[in-house]
Amino acid sequence: MVALLAVLSFNELGVSLAIVRWRGDPLRIVPTVTTVSVSTSLVLFVAAYLVTPTYTAAMGDPEATSVVRLMLVGLVVNSLVASPAALMQRRFRQKQRMLVDQVNVWVGAVLSLLLAVAGLGAMSLAIGRVVGSVLGALLFIWFEPAGMRFGFDRALLRPLLRFGLPLAGSSSIVFAAGYADQIVAGSLLGPTELGFYVLAFNLASWPVTMFSQPLRAVAPAAFARLQDDTAALTGSMRWVVGVLAAATFPVCFLLAGAAGPVIRLVYGAQWAPAASALAWLGVFAALRIVFELVYDYLVVLRRTRGIFGIQVVWLVALVPALVLGARGWGIAGVAAAQVVVAMVVVLPLYLVQLARTGLPAASVLGRLVVPFLGGAAVWLGAVLASRTVGGDLAAAASSAVLAGATAAALVLRDRTVVARLREMRRQATDLPVKV
Numbered sequence: 066m067v068a069l070l071a072v073l074s075f076n077e078l079g080v081s082l083a084i085v086r087w088r089g090d091p092l093r094i095v096p097t098v099t100t101v102s103v104s105t106s107l108v109l110f111v112a113a114y115l116v117t118p119t120y121t122a123a124m125g126d127p128e129a130t131s132v133v134r135l136m137l138v139g140l141v142v143n144s145l146v147a148s149p150a151a152l153m154q155r156r157f158r159q160k161q162r163m164l165v166d167q168v169n170v171w172v173g174a175v176l177s178l179l180l181a182v183a184g185l186g187a188m189s190l191a192i193g194r195v196v197g198s199v200l201g202a203l204l205f206i207w208f209e210p211a212g213m214r215f216g217f218d219r220a221l222l223r224p225l226l227r228f229g230l231p232l233a234g235s236s237s238i239v240f241a242a243g244y245a246d247q248i249v250a251g252s253l254l255g256p257t258e259l260g261f262y263v264l265a266f267n268l269a270s271w272p273v274t275m276f277s278q279p280l281r282a283v284a285p286a287a288f289a290r291l292q293d294d295t296a297a298l299t300g301s302m303r304w305v306v307g308v309l310a311a312a313t314f315p316v317c318f319l320l321a322g323a324a325g326p327v328i329r330l331v332y333g334a335q336w337a338p339a340a341s342a343l344a345w346l347g348v349f350a351a352l353r354i355v356f357e358l359v360y361d362y363l364v365v366l367r368r369t370r371g372i373f374g375i376q377v378v379w380l381v382a383l384v385p386a387l388v389l390g391a392r393g394w395g396i397a398g399v400a401a402a403q404v405v406v407a408m409v410v411v412l413p414l415y416l417v418q419l420a421r422t423g424l425p426a427a428s429v430l431g432r433l434v435v436p437f438l439g440g441a442a443v444w445l446g447a448v449l450a451s452r453t454v455g456g457d458l459a460a461a462a463s464s465a466v467l468a469g470a471t472a473a474a475l476v477l478r479d480r481t482v483v484a485r486l487r488e489m490r491r492q493a494t495d496l497p498v499k500v
Contacts, residue, residue: 269346269347299422307432307482321345322447356415
């Protein structure tokens, strides 16, 4: 799985996102995008297939070679549906996208379980994932057959690569930064502490999965529709970041403040040491949600080189901070290093990039102040509940009620902004798109 995710981060060279933000008829660039995507993935597939034995030997499990090679089929499948998926995103076809994703996940999961019961071991997971991906790809092509047109326009190649290559490089750096904490924790603290840390990180990622990922499915297309209206674009970004923070910060700070009761309630007392990391990773989750929205906004505005530079600086600053944190404070130090680097290094860099697009840093920070104060109040209440309320269920439940009430109050406070965003989304969706 690590091998597949690593290579997927550079697959199709990032050119498919150009379809989402293309100002004219996207079907003009689809054939070239499809050709570049599939050609690149085939080269990567062959290269990865050949080096798989060396990779599995280095990972200490040569017997996994056949499993890894089968998983790599996902590279080619991913490239075949890159254009149809981008067209679907551009056209706000979220109902169809949900169907594709559900078929992919559930068919793959059920098949993997059946094959595992039949005794196929790790290969059952690979088969399930590949079959689910293939069925999902067929649905993508069914819903967006225009995305499967092949062709090549040399005049389009250079602008597509100029847009996509920095994104592909950024994705690779994001992948490295995303696993740097686990590599440091595992190598310096051992497998047991790594297990505690990974559990805390996965739990802290729940708000990111629930709030950020659905937004990322529609935000780039919505921003792209407004890219010729600077005032509307910057206004929508400023409003969206505020509403998103209002809905998510209380939830993230809840996880940080009630880390102990939540861990023990969800996973059991034997996993309680993970709470020291979750106390920091909950705050980091709030930052991740904001960063991902800003990332998508900058992509639409073609700030791909700036994005790449931010990811490189992030990784360079993060690694020594992780090592220092791990040696000084264990998994809590690893988690704290993530927060410190994100606040001190990454956030200012993103604000600088936003300012260069015409969105002043002060206006963005101004939209984050009240949600941050609300989140801090939830954190304080959750800490007090964890220390004073008897029982993990009661402490977690009371903290959750506080977080829910705070989020509701913050969103209600922004009700006029929410109404504006709904109207802007309707206008963006109603803009004509050539099909």
